[in-house]
Each structure stands twice: as C-alpha cells, then as structure tokens.
Amino acid sequence: MTTVPDPPAPRATYRHGDLRRALLAAGIELARDGGPEAVVLREATRRAGVVPNAAYRHFANRDALLQAVRAAALSELASAIERELAGLRRRRDPVQAARDRLRAIGTAYVHYAQAEPGLFRTAFSASDRQPTDPDPEMAGGSGLNPFQLLGAVLDQMVAVGALPPTRRPGAEYLAWSSVHGLAMLLIDGPLQTMSAAESGPVVQALLSMVERGLA
Secondary structure: OOOOOOOOOOOOOOOOOHHHHHHHHHHHHHHHHHOHHHOOHHHHHHHHOOOHHHHHHOOOOHHHHHHHHHHHHHHHHHHHHHHHHHOOOOOOOHHHHHHHHHHHHHHHHHHHHHHOHHHHHHHOOOOOOOOOOOOHHHOOOOOOOHHHHHHHHHHHHHHHOOOOHHHOOOHHHHHHHHHHHHHHHHHHOOOOOOOHHHHHHHHHHHHHHHHHHHO
C-alpha cells in the first residue's frame, strides 16, 4: 500500500507591510512568554509562517526585531499609564490633582510589570535607544512615552506649587529609579512571592515616600 504524503501546509501570503506587522506580533508574543532572550528572528518567522529569509527585508537581524519589540512594549506601558491617568477622579485642588497624577504613573508602572513581566523586562533591556528618547514608536496615544509622561506631571507639579523649581532638575530619574527598583524586586527578586494584596500597600508606601522626597 502506497502512503500518500500529507500536502504541504499553505504558506501565508502578505501584502506590503503586513509581514512586518506579523513578525512584530510574533516577537511581542515571544517576549511576553520569555522576555528579551526569547525574541529570536527565526522563531518569529516560523510563527508567521514564512521562510527566515523573508524577514530580512523588514528586520536586518535579531537585534532589529528586538528593538522593535522593545519599543512596542514601552508603547504598551505608556498606554497603561494613560489609562490610569484617565481614570483619576477630578480634584478641585490643583496640588492634590498633580500628586494624584504622579501616584497614578507609579501605580500603573508597577502593575504593568506584574501583569506583563516578559514585556516589562524587554522594554528595559539593553539598547542604544533609551526610554528617555522622544521616539513615537515608544509612545502611547498621547504621543508621549512613559518617561515623557512622568516629566510632564513633574512639570505640572512645579506649575501648581507641589514641587519646588529647585528640585525639578533630574527629579524624573529619582522617581523612576525608585519605582523601577520595586517593580524588579516584585517580578525577579525576593518580593516575587508577594500576592497582589500584599504588594499593593508596599507600592503605595513607596509612592508616598517618593512624593515626600520630591516636595
């Protein structure tokens, strides 16, 4: 009896630009599951259903794909921060409103790290393109990336008298490093065994400390 081989799986076809989006989507899922080390161009092409050589007109190498995924992760983080800001209740007191916005940024930052640890690690993996760079690929719907959103709130705090102008220079680095450090302890360090209920008060206590330190 002659065995008839299975027909080859149909190969996906893409219009111009679609393949890049498909490869980027595959790279994002790889990062979500395994962080920056999991972003491999050959695996992304396999998931997209194309031969590896087809990727090179869109991504010259693995690092190019990783940097695109990294930018997409930062954009997702910016969008998460924007959603947290949009959900704040209105305050008549402009000082308290500005402080609420600072706290919302820190809260969203840590929550994103806990919800998407693989993408969070990828967002802050080594790169020549820093989160401080004004790159639209790293931005949310407002056109600002996470670092710019923080800077805008700090500027607002100065404008309403919640932050002395003399303390403004470099304040974003102090706030960012404090919150980022806690986020890393929660996803990769000794605090990763904490439940959300346990970590919530710790996050808010740190944000209070940051706020007092800036004032």
